[in-house]
Amino acid sequence: MRTRIAISLSPLILLLSFRVVLSQLPLRGTLLNCGASSASEIGGIKWLSDDPYISYGVPKNLSISGLLPTLSTLRSFPFKASDVPCKFCYTIPVFRNATYLVRTTYYYGGPGSPPVFDLIVDGTFWTVVNTTGDYANNASSYYEGVFGARGKHLSVCLGVNVYTESDPFISALEVILLENSVYNATDFTKNAMGLIARSNFGSTGATVGYPDDNFHRFWHPVTGIMNSTSSNQTISASGFWNLPPENVLSTALVADPDKIMELQWPPVSLSNSSYYIALYFADTLFSSSRTFSIHINENSFYNNLEVTSSGLMIFSSIWNLSGSTKIILLPGSTLPPLINAGEIFGVFPVKGLTITRDVIALESIKKGILNPPTNWNGDPCLPREYSWIGVTCSEGDKIRVVSLNLSSMGLSGTLSPSIGNLTALTTISFANNNLTGPIPELSRLKLLEKLHLQDNQFIGDIPPSLAELKSLQELFLQNNNLTGEVPPGLKTKPGLNLKLLPGNHFSQPR
Numbered sequence: 001m002r003t004r005i006a007i008s009l010s011p012l013i014l015l016l017s018f019r020v021v022l023s024q025l026p027l028r029g030t031l032l033n034c035g036a037s038s039a040s041e042i043g044g045i046k047w048l049s050d051d052p053y054i055s056y057g058v059p060k061n062l063s064i065s066g067l068l069p070t071l072s073t074l075r076s077f078p079f080k081a082s083d084v085p086c087k088f089c090y091t092i093p094v095f096r097n098a099t100y101l102v103r104t105t106y107y108y109g110g111p112g113s114p115p116v117f118d119l120i121v122d123g124t125f126w127t128v129v130n131t132t133g134d135y136a137n138n139a140s141s142y143y144e145g146v147f148g149a150r151g152k153h154l155s156v157c158l159g160v161n162v163y164t165e166s167d168p169f170i171s172a173l174e175v176i177l178l179e180n181s182v183y184n185a186t187d188f189t190k191n192a193m194g195l196i197a198r199s200n201f202g203s204t205g206a207t208v209g210y211p212d213d214n215f216h217r218f219w220h221p222v223t224g225i226m227n228s229t230s231s232n233q234t235i236s237a238s239g240f241w242n243l244p245p246e247n248v249l250s251t252a253l254v255a256d257p258d259k260i261m262e263l264q265w266p267p268v269s270l271s272n273s274s275y276y277i278a279l280y281f282a283d284t285l286f287s288s289s290r291t292f293s294i295h296i297n298e299n300s301f302y303n304n305l306e307v308t309s310s311g312l313m314i315f316s317s318i319w320n321l322s323g324s325t326k327i328i329l330l331p332g333s334t335l336p337p338l339i340n341a342g343e344i345f346g347v348f349p350v351k352g353l354t355i356t357r358d359v360i361a362l363e364s365i366k367k368g369i370l371n372p373p374t375n376w377n378g379d380p381c382l383p384r385e386y387s388w389i390g391v392t393c394s395e396g397d398k399i400r401v402v403s404l405n406l407s408s409m410g411l412s413g414t415l416s417p418s419i420g421n422l423t424a425l426t427t428i429s430f431a432n433n434n435l436t437g438p439i440p441e442l443s444r445l446k447l448l449e450k451l452h453l454q455d456n457q458f459i460g461d462i463p464p465s466l467a468e469l470k471s472l473q474e475l476f477l478q479n480n481n482l483t484g485e486v487p488p489g490l491k492t493k494p495g496l497n498l499k500l501l502p503g504n505h506f507s508q509p510r
C-alpha cells in the first residue's frame, strides 16, 4: 500500500506571510505555474510557464476571483478512452544523483467533482491523486515527495487509470534541489518518500515556507489541548542535517508539569508500511535543558533524551506503522517534555529505469511515424501497466525493449534507422500498416528472431546484412514495394521461414 495522503490548503488566502529577505538564498530548481503563458514572481519565488517542459495538454484560466496566482491557471489533459492507461509527462532538467523535493498542486475550479488519476515519477507509481474531499471544502491539495535524480532529467507524469472519469489536470509543479545532508539517511537510489505531515508544533502563526525554509517546505502550525511555548532566542538550525527553519524550532508544545504528553500525530490513519520520522526538539528557555523519553505507540523511540536550548533532531529512516499513531513523551526531569516540530514520510521503493539508449531509439522511431499511438508518452516501459502500446520490455534493474508489435495500427511514415540500436529486440512487427521508405540496417540486432514488415509500402533493397543475423527465424516482406536483388545468403539461410512474394519487384541475379 502506498501513502495516499493529500494535504489541503485554503486557496482563497495567501498561504505564507511572505517576508522578502534580500539576503535569502534563491530556490534552486524548477517551479512551474502550470497553464500560465508567462513567468511571474510571487513572494520572492520565480514561477515559470510550464509550456517548454511538456508537449501535451491545454492551458486553462479559472475565472474565480481571489485565487492564489499559481492556482488561477492549470493545464488539463484530454484523453481518449481507447488509449487508457496512458500518461502525460513533464520532463524537468536535474543534476544526476542529487535529491529533489517534488510537489504537485491541484485546484480544480470546475463544476462537479475533480478527476481521480495517478501520479508517476520516473517510471515509479507514486500515489493516486484524489482531490474530491478538499475541493468540496474549497481547498487546494498538494502531494509532496522526495526523489533522487537518477539521470539528467526527472519525469513527473499524470496517469489516466480506469477510475479516471474526466481530464487529469495540474495547477503547479515544483522540483526543488535539496542540500546533500537533507534526509540523507534514506538511500534515494532505492527508495523515495511521500510526505504525510510536516508540523510546526506550538505555533499560532501562519504556515511557514520560503524564505524561512530554504527549500520552500511547508510547516503547518499545530496547536492543541496542550500549552504552547515560544523562545526569544535564535536557535541555529545549521546543526540539523534536515535544515528546518529557525522560527519553526522556536515554538513548541509543552506537557503539563509531571504529566505524560500524548500527541495524536500524524492526524491521519496510516496504511501498514514503512515510514521516515524526524522529530525536532529545542528547549525554549534560555540556557536550559530537560530530559524525557519518546515512545511511538507502544514502542520506545528514544530513551532519556537530553534536550538543550541548542536543540536536536532524532529520526528513523525506516519505522513500521499501521493505523492511528501516537507520539508519547514521558517526563524524566523537573521541566516537562516539549516538542517543536516533526516530519513523517511514507517510504516506498523506486522501480528500475529503461536504459537511456533504448529510450532515445524509441523516441526517434516515434518521430519517424506520422501518427504514433497516442499513449507513447513518458518512459516506454514503466510503470508496467503504463508501458507504450506494442512495446514489451525485460524485467530487472536495467530494463530493455525486447519486442515491438505494432501490426495493423494504421501507421504511416517511415521506420527510423534508430531501430537498429534496440539491440535487445527479439521481435519486430509492423505488418499491415502504411509505412514507406527503406528497411533500416538491423545488423546489430543479434537476438532478432522475427521481422514482420509485410503489407506496407517499404521501398528499396533488402539489407544484405539480414542474412547474417544468426537468430533470425521468420522474415516476412511480401506486399511492399521492394526492389533490387534478394541477398543470396537469405535464400540459403538454414531454418529461415522467408516470405518475399507477392507484391515486390525484385530483379534476377545477374
Ligand SMILES: *[C@@H]1O[C@H](CO)[C@@H](O)[C@H](O)[C@H]1NC(C)=O
Residues within 6 Å of the ligand: 037, 059, 060, 061
Ligand atoms: C489566460 O489569461 C492570460 C492573461 O490574461 C492570457 O494571456 C491567456 O491567453 C489566457 N489563456 C487562456 C487559455 O485563455
Ligand SMILES: *[C@@H]1O[C@H](CO)[C@@H](O)[C@H](O)[C@H]1NC(C)=O
Residues within 6 Å of the ligand: 096, 097
Ligand atoms: C551517481 O552515482 C552513481 C552510483 O552511485 C555513480 O556511479 C555516478 O558516477 C554518479 N554520477 C554523478 C554525476 O555523480
Ligand SMILES: *[C@@H]1O[C@H](CO)[C@@H](O)[C@H](O)[C@H]1NC(C)=O
Residues within 6 Å of the ligand: 116, 130, 131, 132, 133, 163
Ligand atoms: C475520491 O475521494 C472521495 C472522497 O474523498 C471518495 O468518495 C471517492 O470514492 C474517491 N475516488 C476514488 C476513485 O478513489
Ligand SMILES: *[C@@H]1O[C@H](CO)[C@@H](O)[C@H](O)[C@H]1NC(C)=O
Residues within 6 Å of the ligand: 136, 137, 138
Ligand atoms: C465553497 O464556496 C462556495 C462559493 O463561494 C460556497 O457556497 C460554499 O459554501 C463553500 N463551501 C465550503 C465547504 O466552504
Ligand SMILES: *[C@@H]1O[C@H](CO)[C@@H](O)[C@H](O)[C@H]1NC(C)=O
Residues within 6 Å of the ligand: 180, 181, 182, 184, 185, 241
Ligand atoms: C548526512 O549529512 C551529514 C552532514 O553533512 C553527515 O555528517 C552525515 O554523515 C551524512 N549521513 C549520511 C548517511 O550520508
Ligand SMILES: *[C@@H]1O[C@H](CO)[C@@H](O)[C@H](O)[C@H]1NC(C)=O
Residues within 6 Å of the ligand: 225, 226, 227, 256
Ligand atoms: C498550562 O500551563 C499552566 C501553567 O503552567 C498550567 O496551570 C495549566 O494546567 C497548563 N495546561 C493547560 C491545558 O492549560
Ligand SMILES: *[C@@H]1O[C@H](CO)[C@@H](O)[C@H](O)[C@H]1NC(C)=O
Residues within 6 Å of the ligand: 230, 231, 232
Ligand atoms: C520574550 O521577550 C519579551 C520582551 O522582550 C518578554 O515580554 C517575554 O516574556 C519573553 N518571553 C520569553 C518566553 O522569554
Ligand SMILES: *[C@@H]1O[C@H](CO)[C@@H](O)[C@H](O)[C@H]1NC(C)=O
Residues within 6 Å of the ligand: 272, 273, 322
Ligand atoms: C503489516 O504487514 C506485515 C507484512 O508486510 C504483517 O506481518 C503485519 O502483521 C502487518 N501489521 C498490521 C498491524 O497489520
Ligand SMILES: *[C@@H]1O[C@H](CO)[C@@H](O)[C@H](O)[C@H]1NC(C)=O
Residues within 6 Å of the ligand: 273, 274, 320
Ligand atoms: C517493516 O516492514 C517491512 C515490510 O513492510 C519488513 O520487511 C520489515 O522487516 C519490517 N521491520 C520491522 C522492524 O518490523
Ligand SMILES: *[C@@H]1O[C@H](CO)[C@@H](O)[C@H](O)[C@H]1NC(C)=O
Residues within 6 Å of the ligand: 409, 410, 411, 432, 433, 434
Ligand atoms: C493505408 O492508407 C490508405 C489511405 O489513407 C488507407 O485507405 C488504408 O486503409 C491504409 N492501410 C493500412 C494497412 O493501414
Ligand SMILES: *[C@@H]1O[C@H](CO)[C@@H](O)[C@H](O)[C@H]1NC(C)=O
Residues within 6 Å of the ligand: 357, 364, 417, 418, 419, 420, 421
Ligand atoms: C545509435 O546509438 C549511438 C550511440 O548511442 C548513436 O551515436 C547513433 O547515432 C545511434 N544511431 C541511430 C541510427 O540513431
Ligand SMILES: *[C@@H]1O[C@H](CO)[C@@H](O)[C@H](O)[C@H]1NC(C)=O
Residues within 6 Å of the ligand: 457, 459, 481
Ligand atoms: C513503388 O515504387 C515505384 C518506384 O520507386 C513507384 O513509382 C510506385 O509508385 C511505388 N508504388 C507504391 C504502391 O508505392
